[in-house]
Amino acid sequence: MTSSGPLHDVRVVELAAQGPGPFTGGLLADFGADVVIIDRPPGMTPPPGPPRSHDAYNRNKRSVALDLKSEAGRAMALALIAKADVFIEGYRPGVAERLGLGPADCHAMNPALVYGRMTGWGQDGPLAQEAGHDINYLALSGALGSIGAPDTPPPPPLNLVADLGGGAMYLAFGLMAALTEARRTGHGQVVDAAMIDGVAHLMSMFQSFRQLGTWTDRRQDNIIDGGAPFYGTYETEDGKYVAVGAIEPVFWAALLAVLEIDLATFPDQMDRAAWPEMRAQLAEAFLTRTRDDWVMRAAGTDACLAPVLTMDEAWTHPQMTARNTFVEFGGLTHPAPAPRLSRTPGQLRRPAPEPGAHRAEVLRDWGLGDEGTA
DSSP states (O other), X not given: OOOOSTTTTOEEEEEOOSTHHHHHHHHHHHTTOEEEEEEOOTTSOOOSSOOGGGOGGGTTOEEEEOOTTSHHHHHHHHHHHHHOSEEEEXXXXXXXXXXXXXXXXXXXXXXXXXEEEEESSOSSSTTTTSOOOHHHHHHHHTSGGGSSOTTSOOOOOTTIIIIIIIIIIHHHHHHHHHHHHHHXXXXXXXXXXXXXXXHHHHTHHHHHHHHHXXXXXXXXXXXXXXXXXXXXXXXXTTSOEEEEEOOSHHHHHHHHHHTTOOGGGSOOTTOGGGHHHHHHHHHHHHTTSOHHHHHHHXXXXXXXXXXXXXXXXXXXXXHXXXXXOEEEETTEEEEOOSXXXXXXXXXXXXXXXXXXXXXXXXXXXXXXXXXOOO
């Protein structure tokens, strides 16, 4: 299926993996890149993850299956890489080199190749060879220790922050920056995307606040970590929750009006010593009505109040349906491609492929003919 997206002339080879690497490839594929996954052949253990029928990260991609430990498989992989603009691998440092698919091997075949490397700890340093997951990278960067209540263990914020935010999104940006430069100069380069680097960069503002002395090292003690009464979540009468983000004074005044609290008799919004008392009063007030009642009362007031929805509820919220934020595709509910481009938006073209499903098609389209079994 031909793509008309903004990346329709970009060819990507992606080594099958889990998490941020496939998510990055999925971003590129949504916007038209021809992303070919090199999967493991049937009978070999696949990377952890959901079955391809429910794998949103690998939608819009095609698949060939190769045994990279065989000479034929390595040769086929290099033949594809020679035709590619971008290569994505997420192995521990040194593994791709041992397979004969390291940067030197690939750039010898394709000097303009942008070689993307996705790891948690990075390509060097004392932890480079250690196993890890999102929560470990968050812990090392200072992000995890800044989240949650002070009297409970820091909670993992799903795997949104390190895997996808500090990992996949930074890799995608790095690939596009390097690809722009490669197309101008003819020279590729390696993009070393480490999740600890990305999360550290995401924490830039809080690092600045800490050095200014306006951010304490105590959890839920600061303006947007749940310490302030105007930024946090509150339980409602029906056991559900609302989220409040009324930081600016005008929004704070609007929130108090919704709660029928007299602003003139309330402590100053930025009086940190009064925050616990203020939070307690707001908590008591929110328990007098249901979540949806509060949402209705706050509508149109600029009180910065929103319902805390379940994943299922999010699919059908009027704002989400108005923007088609979720779409039905391949028998599943998918998040629509994001962000939205006015002329060449992302598209959902094909469901995630079963391993090896497009071998003949990819070889033909990439001008490789039948290279034999691999």
